[in-house]
Amino acid sequence: MRPVRLELEGFTAFRDRQEIDFEGLDLFAISGQTGSGKSSVLDAMTYALFGYVERVGKGVSQLVSQGQRRMSVTFDFQVDGVRWRLTRTTPAAGGATKVLLQRAGGDGWVQAGEGADRVRDVDARVKALIGLDYEGFTRSVLLPQGRFAEFMVGDAKERRRILTDLLGLELFERLAKRAGEIKRDSTVAAETNERLIFTEYSGVTPEALELAERTAMEAAERDARLASAEARVRGAADRWAEAERSASDLRACAQDVRLAERVAASAAGSLADLSADLAGAGERAAAGAARAAGAARVAGERKGAVAEATAAWGRARDLAELRARAEGLAAARSAVAEAEAELQSASASAPKAAKAIREAERAVAARGADAEARALALEAARAAVDEATHADLVAAVRSGVKVGDSCPICGGKVTSLLASRGARSLDRAKGAQAKAEEAARAAEEALKQAGAARDEASREAREAEREEARARKDLERLRKDVAAIESQLAGALGGDLPPDPVALIDERLARLEELESALEEAEAALVAAKEGAVAAEREREGLAARAGEIRGRLDGLAVARLVERAIGVAGAGIEAPSLPSLEGAGDAPSLAAVAAKLADVLGALAGGLEALADKRGESEKDLLAEALEVAGDLVEPGLTLARVVEAVSEARTGAARAVATAEREAEGVRAKLENAGRIAGEIAEHRSRAARFDALGKELRADRIVAFLQAEALQVLASAGSTHLARLSGDRYRLAYDSDEFSVVDTWNGEETRPARTLSGGETFLASLALALALSEQVQALSVTAKARLESLFLDEGFGTLDSESLEVVVEAIEQLGGDGRMVGVISHVQELAIRLPARIEVEKSPRGSRLVRVG
Secondary structure, three states, X not given: OEEEEEEEEOEOOEOOOEXXXXXXXXXXXXXXXXXXXXXXXXXXXXXXHHOOEOOOEOOHHHHEOOOOOEEEEEEEEEEOOEEEEEEEEEEOOOOOOEEEEEEEEOOEEEEOOOOOOOHHHHHHHHHHHHOOXXXXXXXXXXXXXXXXXXXXXXXXXXXXXXXXXXHOOHHHHHHHHHHHHHHHHHHHHHHHHHHHHHHHOOOOOHHHHHHHHHHHHHHHHHHHHHHHHHHHHHHHHHHHHHHHHHHHHHXXXXXXXXXXXXXXXXXXXXXXXXXXXXXXXXXXHHHHHHHHHHHHHHHHHHHHHHHHHHHHHOOHHHHHHHHHHHHHHHHHHHHHHHHHHHHHHHHHHHHHHHHXXXXXXXXXXHHHHHHHHHHHHHHHHHHHHHHHHHHOHHHHHHOOOOOOOEOOOOOOEOOOOOOOHHHHHHHHHHHHHHHHHHHHHHHHHHHHHHHHXXXXXXXXXXXXXXXXHHHHHHHHHHHHHHHHHHHHHHHHOOOOOOOOHHHHHHHHHHHHHHXXXXXXXXXXXXXXXXXXXXXXXXXXXXXXXXXXXXXXXXXXXXXHHHHHHHHHHHHHHOOOOOOOOOOOOOOHHHXXXXXXXXXXXXXXXXXXXXXXXXXXXXXXXXXXHHHHHHHHHHOOOOOOHHHHHHHHHHHHHHHHHHHHHHHHHHHHHHHHHHHHHHHHXXXXXXXXXXXXXXXXXXXXXXXXXXXXXXXXXXXXXXXXHHHHHHHHOOOOEEEEEEOOEEEEEEHHHOOEEEEHHHOOHHHHHHHHHHHHHHHHHHHHHHOOOOOOOOOEEEEOOOHHHOOHHHHHHHHHHHHHHHHHOOEEEEEOOOHHHHHHOOEEEEEEOOOOOOEEEEEO
16 A cells, blocks of 8 residues: 555644645655644544544544534555545544545546445455555554554564464465365265265166166057057048038038028019109109299399399498488587587687786786885885984883893893883884884785786686687587588488488388398298208119119129039039029119029029038948947947047057156156266265365464464564664664564673563664564565555654664665655654655644645
């Protein structure tokens, strides 16, 4: 499995969507400040692949970024050259996780089959794709914080299980299981065939086959004898059937001839009756035609009279419309008189309106002069008030002040008033001004009223003018209507308008109605005459048609073909009769004579056919005796010929069945004998196969070959890890594997061997790194299948505990590991390490959330 692209959003420190493109990366570092989210990048991978993160287990909703509603990770990876995309989403509220597995197809991505959107199915599919579960993945591919050293110092059983997944050793377990299944199936098949031999093939021997073949031969010989007898009996039966068929054909033909005889006799009687009916019908048709001609002449005369009256006066509808116009003439004349009176009244109103306007104008002029005089008087009064005020200021101040009021000058209370001539003059002037103002207002109001009266008189005058114009126009229209009616009536009635046009029109309507009534009577008589003539002619034609139908029935008898058929059925036993011809019979009497003669000829022919049929039916006795002699003891005496044939046929059928049964039984015994031999061979083969796969299953048991391969692989890993550890530790340490545990040999302390669990933190890191490097290098060579290829390795622990010299050695080892096409990613905040690697992915912290930036 090789990562291609990682996209995460709302995941721990990565609030906003971030993306890592692993294309082109072989050896790189993921670096950043402490707490920036470096390890979360690896957590995102395990979350996408397994739905599991080491620090929270399955409780992954705890990793949703604060304030976000959900987290989502999309992981593109490649397995055996095929690219896959896995998207997993979990809500913050702890709801169900959603997942979708897709496969690259064409120019896009397609869902990877059934169950690719169900968590359980996808988890199983991922494990099958990469060949590892979460535990194996985090001990061999992605080594997170806290689990870096577990493969070396962890549980031995778990270590062997991981090796089984990595190296494909489960193949041997499956082979052992399949070997056991094949052994059981072979054993069951052998036992089943043995029971089949015992139950179904008991008594199947060569002697039984010989007996069955002899029985079949005897049945075949009897069947041959019965076949010969059946053929002879059927020959006699066929001759009788031929005679019976001939007699049946004769009788059938005789019945058809009798039927034709009855048809001819019936036609002769019907034609005799029709002859008299046709004569009477012809006479009635001639009389009806004469009556119709007379009625047509009378109807024509009356139709001409109606046409003449219509041409002179018009149609009844036209006269009715003209009468309505005549009745409307009086009303139109009355309307003219009323319009003339209305116009006269309107014309008289105009002088009155003009007079009213003149009087209103005079009133307006008088009221205007008065209002002007009153205004001048008001101006004089106001001037007098101003003069009195200026003449005596004391009087002006005192004016209006009473005892008890406040003094307008000092503000004190007025206790007494001194007499003042100026004050009395000012009072009189103000009183005069008030009276002048009242008189001016009254004059102005009178002027307004006079103006309103004048406007009203003008409006009434205009209304009178409009009314007179309307009345004049209406009178002109009504006079034109009367003139039009009078002109129309005069033209319709002959040029001059009579005193009483309505009476004249009524007289013409009555005469026209009288003429039309007479025409209707004549036309009704014509219709009745024509119907009588048509009925008489139809009767004659119907009788003639009946005669034609009878002739058609005689023609339809096909007497010539019927006689030809009778001669063909009878052979030489009867002579052909002479038939009368219908060609010269043109009327009903001659047809009746021909039909009677034809009936006589057909009766004689039918009698001859019936006699010949009776004669041919007497040959059955001789043929029955012949058949009984051939059948012998197969039948009882007294049977009919048909029953003899049936009895012999049944005996032959029974014999044929016996032959088939005997041959089938012989073939069955033969086939069973062959099958028994084949099944015996299969039993031996199944027993041998069960023994072989039982031995193979025992050899493939897990405590043998699988345990051996696991131990060998661990020894190889320890040897390869020792090489790396020696280089990393300056040739001080080596790795060893014994008793299912890893240990470290300290060459600086006299080859002292210590369990790996007793190492210090830095020593544990170096030993674990050496073992991880060895596992990444050796797993493909050690695998027994093609699936276990560790194309990537991620390390997330321990570099901060190394001194500069050890760090340099570790970097060189990692650089060497990343140079063979394998992807190696190192998670570290040690800047000296990050900048040494060819590329790095920087994790940058910010208040909004961390960002991923690829460098190099």
